[in-house]
Amino acid sequence: MREIHINCDLGEGGEYDAGLMPLISACNIACGGHAGTLESMQHTVDLAMEYNVEIGAHPSYPDKENFGRSSLGISDEDLRLSIIAQVLSLKQITEAEGAKLSHVKPHGALYNDAAANENIAKTVLDALLEFEDDFALYAPPGSIISEMAEGKMRVVYEGFADRNYNENYSLVSRSETGAVITKKEEVFEHLFRMFSEEKIRCENGAEIPCKADTFCLHSDTPDSIEILNYLHQKFSENNIKIKNT
Numbered sequence: 001m002r003e004i005h006i007n008c009d010l011g012e013g014g015e016y017d018a019g020l021m022p023l024i025s026a027c028n029i030a031c032g033g034h035a036g037t038l039e040s041m042q043h044t045v046d047l048a049m050e051y052n053v054e055i056g057a058h059p060s061y062p063d064k065e066n067f068g069r070s071s072l073g074i075s076d077e078d079l080r081l082s083i084i085a086q087v088l089s090l091k092q093i094t095e096a097e098g099a100k101l102s103h104v105k106p107h108g109a110l111y112n113d114a115a116a117n118e119n120i121a122k123t124v125l126d127a128l129l130e131f132e133d134d135f136a137l138y139a140p141p142g143s144i145i146s147e148m149a150e151g152k153m154r155v156v157y158e159g160f161a162d163r164n165y166n167e168n169y170s171l172v173s174r175s176e177t178g179a180v181i182t183k184k185e186e187v188f189e190h191l192f193r194m195f196s197e198e199k200i201r202c203e204n205g206a207e208i209p210c211k212a213d214t215f216c217l218h219s220d221t222p223d224s225i226e227i228l229n230y231l232h233q234k235f236s237e238n239n240i241k242i243k244n245t
Contacts, residue, residue: 003243004195004235005214006228007138007158009058009107011036011105014219021047023228026054026214027245028105031086033060034068041093047048048099048116052244055094056138057171059127068108076123083127091131097139104128104157105138112167112170115143125149126144142169159212161191161231162221164203172203182222184230191215192238 007026010017012035021027023165029044030036032206036058048055060068062082074082091101106114106124121144128137130154136154139146146155162181164172172179181187193199200210217231232242 002240004107004240004241006161006231007054007056007105007214007216008219009105009216010047010219011040011058011220013040014216015114016219016225017044018047019225020219020228021053022051023225023242024053024217024231026056026102026105028056028058028103028107029090030058030060030107030217031090033062033086034064034066034107038089038093041090043143045094045099049097054102054244055090055099056103056105056135057087057090057101058105058107059083059108062086068110071109071113076119079120079123080127083124084130087128087131093135101133101135103136103138105158111140114145115140116170118144121145121148123154128153130210138214140169145163156213157190157198157211159194159200159210161194161215161217162187162227163218164190165180165200166209167202167204167206167208169200169208178203184223184227187217187227188231188234192234195240196238 005025008020010027011029027048027224057072061072063072094101114124136156138156138158141157149155164178181190191219194210199209201207
């Protein structure tokens with residue numbers, strides 16, 4: 001039986017974390033930039049350990065007002081220090097519980113900017129390389145940050161189960177209709193194509209290659225728990241198991 005790795009952004013103040021955690025392989029925990037408090041981090045780490053889910057940090061631009069989904073005018077040094085502080089806060093909580101961070105995944109605008117902007121990518125990597133831990137970086141295939149990280153830290157390539165793509169591998173802007181895939185059948189078809197055929201069908205109908213190691217379903221996508229339960233069912237029918245569940 002083949003395995004598929006599913007990750008989810010949690011600890012962001014959503015009400016579905018407890019229902020989502022048993023259904024996923026890895027969680028990316030908000031650590032104070034766009035969302036998250038010490039209490040929410042502690043709670044989410046405990047929940048992840050209960051269900052043997054990999055724990056990752058989900059740092060962002062320090063911008064709770066816009067939920068980290070807008071590029072922020074901030075100096076390179078301030079951004080570097082903010083990322084270090086965010087990751088460190090979750091790392092300390094995780095290690096106090098006897099666990100370790102498995103990965104780091106930038107959030108929102110920081111994720112997109114680091115994928116396309118060499119300066120932002122360098123700042124993110126400079127922050128992460130301050131740590132001597134062997135955690136991985138979640139990044140999109142073909143991104144600037146993944147190329148710059150080569151030989152410096154492990155890269156886990158990520159696809160998005162519930163987001164539509166442009167032909168340049170960028171995600172369709174959330175401001176546009178159809179950016180988020182919300183019907184469970186369509187999420188499965190989109191994800192199954194990426195996993196089994198290594199192809200993404202873009203919003204305009206074009207197909208582009210995709211080789212991803214993990215796939216994200218957002219916790220704030222409508223009916224996310226129902227979608228994940230449906231994915232479990234459909235993958236099982238195709239002799240595929242969602243890892244760690």
